[in-house]
Each structure stands twice: as structure tokens, then as C-alpha cells.
Amino acid sequence: MRTLQASTSYSIGISSVGPPAPPTRHRHGIVAQGVVEPTEKSVEIMRKFSEQYARKSSTYFCVDKGVTSVVIKGLAEHKDTLGAPLCPCRHYDDKAAEAQQGFWNCPCVPMRERKECHCMLFLTPDNDFAGQEQTISMEEIKETTANM
Amino acid sequence: MAASCCSTALFSFSRPNTSYGVVSSSSVSLSLPQQTHQFGLSFRAQRRLEARKSVRVSCIGDNKTAAVTGKSWDKLVLDSETPVLVEFYASWCGPCRMVHRVIDEIATDYSGRLKCFVLNADNDPRIAEDYDIKAVPVVMLFKNGVKLESIVGTMPKEFYVAAIERVLAS
Ligand code: SF4
Numbered sequence: 257m258r259t260l261q262a263s264t265s266y267s268i269g270i271s272s273v274g275p276p277a278p279p280t281r282h283r284h285g286i287v288a289q290g291v292v293e294p295t296e297k298s299v300e301i302m303r304k305f306s307e308q309y310a311r312k313s314s315t316y317f318c319v320d321k322g323v324t325s326v327v328i329k330g331l332a333e334h335k336d337t338l339g340a341p342l343c344p345c346r347h348y349d350d351k352a353a354e355a356q357q358g359f360w361n362c363p364c365v366p367m368r369e370r371k372e373c374h375c376m377l378f379l380t381p382d383n384d385f386a387g388q389e390q391t392i393s394m395e396e397i398k399e400t401t402a403n404m
Numbered sequence: 405m406a407a408s409c410c411s412t413a414l415f416s417f418s419r420p421n422t423s424y425g426v427v428s429s430s431s432v433s434l435s436l437p438q439q440t441h442q443f444g445l446s447f448r449a450q451r452r453l454e455a456r457k458s459v460r461v462s463c464i465g466d467n468k469t470a471a472v473t474g475k476s477w478d479k480l481v482l483d484s485e486t487p488v489l490v491e492f493y494a495s496w497c498g499p500c501r502m503v504h505r506v507i508d509e510i511a512t513d514y515s516g517r518l519k520c521f522v523l524n525a526d527n528d529p530r531i532a533e534d535y536d537i538k539a540v541p542v543v544m545l546f547k548n549g550v551k552l553e554s555i556v557g558t559m560p561k562e563f564y565v566a567a568i569e570r571v572l573a574s
Contacts, residue, residue: 291495323498330496344496347525347537374539374557376499 291404294332302331302341302362303392306377309363310390313371315378319387322400327377328392329401331362345375468508472521474528480521482549487571489520489564492532492542499558500541506561507543510568518568545571 306328310316317324330344340355341362348354359365366372371380379386472480472490481488491507493500504522511520525532525540535544535551545553545567552574553567 318498320502323502326496326498326501330494330498333496344494345499346539347492347494347529347532349529349533374499375497376558 292333294329294336298332298335299329299397300394302328302335303394303397305331305341305362307391310378313363313367313378315371315373315380315390316386317389317392318376318379318385320385321387321389321392321396323376323385324392325397325400326404327375328397343375469504469511469520469522472523474531477523477528477531480519481546484519484546484549486517486519487568488546489518489568490544490546491520491522492525492535492537492540492544493522494540495524495526497540502558503541503543506564509561510564513565514568517572543567547571547574 306317306324327344331341334340334342334344334351334355338351338355340358342348342351342355343360343362343364346360348360354360363378364373366374367378371378373379376385469491481490489507489510491500491503493504507520507522510518514520523531525537535542535554539556541556541558543553543555543559543564544551552571555564555567
């Protein structure tokens with residue numbers, strides 16, 4: 257038999273982690289196709305982190321900053337809902353357990369060990385998609401994700 | 405999700421894109437590695453051909469390809485008489501959006517011969533788990549209800565086209 261049907265699985269009981277969510281806002285993916293926006297505070301934290309880690313690891317953001325922006329927002333969303341910036345470019349059976357385990361918390365183990373970021377947030381200069389920038393502004397993030 | 409096209413086009417190219425030979429998308433004879441790697445970043449050599457082209461100006465939320473869900477899966481994918489392409493993605497996966505754009509193009513190019521769908525793995529964990537989805541994006545090709553190809557990562561358009569041609573010819 258198959259496991260649990262959509263939307264009921266991994267979101268239960270996580271909301272106690274992290275800052276209290278505003279009462280009107282449901283963070284978990286019950287809304288089909290609905291994309292829940294991360295808090296601005298978490299986006300700012302992950303934006304700063306990304307700039308710092310790019311410099312530290314000598315990697316660059318994607319030529320398409322839209323990719324960078326979406327990933328930063330995804331990290332922020334996980335930080336809001338799970339308390340940790342779990343990689344947004346993977347699917348997990350159990351997000352809460354995965355966030356606790358830590359392997360895929362950004363910067364993940366493959367990034368730290370081999371500079372492999374399949375999310376294309378941190379690209380080595382030889383990568384064809386690598387741009388020349390290690391900075392991204394809040395405005396850029398807002399602009400490139402305005403239509404989501 | 406079906407937002408109309410946006411004004412926030414991404415003109416962020418930082419290098420000139422003049423020196424790359426562009427392989428026409430009808431060419432399927434590229435010598436691509438047969439093995440499917442975990443991550444698309446291993447395909448640097450192949451990507452060189454297409455990188456500049458596929459980082460194209462487009463709106464990020466503008467996903468034209470229809471969605472398939474757990475409910476419609478059997479009908480749209482497994483029971484389809486036409487071969488089917490499904491892109492598994494996650495809500496906040498940046499590179500998935502690049503692949504969306506490629507799949508949108510492919511859906512147009514192969515109209516009538518191939519049905520294209522996207523599936524949000526976050527919204528449909530059952531299907532994602534059935535197909536053992538880990539890293540996203542993953543593009544799968546089905547024919548007569550059987551999965552024939554699975555491509556993990558962010559690839560140049562030619563790479564998907566080559567896989568589609570194999571499936572159509574099979
Ligand atoms: S692949 Fe690793 S480094 Fe890249 S965004 Fe995901 S967790 Fe961070």
C-alpha cells in the first residue's frame with residue numbers, strides 16, 4: 257500500500273520550531289501549488305549568509321540571479337518552518353528529521369567538502385552558469401521573484 | 405502560478421556569449437555521457453554548448469507546462485498513448501525554474517508527439533517517493549506507462565532532446 261496522501265505528511269508539529277508564525281498565516285504546504293513566502297527577516301539572514309559563504313568559498317552566484325534569489329528564499333522558508341536552512345533543491349520524506357540530521361543544511365556536506373552545490377547557489381568560476389558576482393541585494397531578490 | 409509574463413526579465417549576463425558554437429536543437433547525435441550522474445554540475449563539457457542559450461530572459465514564475473498531481477497521475481502519465489515527460493520540482497528550487505523554461509520550449513517543439521507535465525514533489529510526496537525523488541529537478545520520460553529515462557539535475561536542452569528522441573524511437 258502506498259503511504260500518506262499529499263499535504264498531510266511532514267508538516268505536522270514543526271511549527272513550534274523557530275519564531276512564532278503570525279496567526280493568519282499557514283506555513284505548510286496545504287494549499288495546492290501555493291508558494292508560501294518566507295519572512296523578510298529570514299530572507300535577509302540567508303542573503304547575508306550567501307554573500308559571506310560565496311566569498312569564503314571563492315564561488316560565484318549564477319548569471320541568472322533569479323536562480324540565486326529563489327534558492328535564498330527557499331533556504332529562508334525552511335529556516336522559518338524547520339529552524340534550519342535545509343536545501344530547497346531536494347525532496348525529503350521527512351523534512352524535520354532531515355533538518356535535524358544536518359547533512360543537507362546549507363552549506364551542505366557536498367558543498368563544504370567538494371564545492372558541489374546542485375542548487376546553483378554557489379558556483380565555482382569554471383562553471384558555465386557562474387556569474388562574476390558575490391553580492392545580491394534585497395531589491396534584486398524581490399525583483400526577480402516578484403511573479404511567483 | 406500561471407502568472408502572465410513579467411517585467412522583471414533577467415538581463416544579468418556577465419560575459420559575452422559570442423564564442424560558443426550553438427548546436428541546433430534538432431541535433432540528437434551529441435556524444436553525451438550515458439550515465440546519469442547525481443548532479444547536473446558534472447556535465448560541464450556538454451553544458452558549454454547550451455549554457456548561454458538556456459540562461460535566457462524569461463519570467464521566473466511563468467510556467468506554461470501543465471501540472472500533473474497524484475490524482476491525475478495514472479490517467480495522464482501511465483495510461484497515456486503518447487509518450488510523456490514529467491519534470492519533478494520543488495517549490496523553491498532555483499535551477500528547477502531554468503529547467504521549466506526548457507521544458508516549456510520542448511512542449512511546444514514536440515507538440516502532438518510528447519505530452520509534458522510538471523509535478524511539485526512537495527505537494528505530491530507519494531508520487532515523489534514512489535519514484536525515489538531525491539535531488540530535484542528530475543525529468544522522467546514514460547512510454548506505455550513504463551519509465552524509460554530519468555535525468556537528474558540541470559541539463560542543456562540538447563540533453564533532454566536526445567533522451568526524448570531515444571524514447572520516441574524505441
Ligand atoms: S546544494 Fe548545498 S550549498 Fe547548495 S543550496 Fe543546497 S544546501 Fe546550500
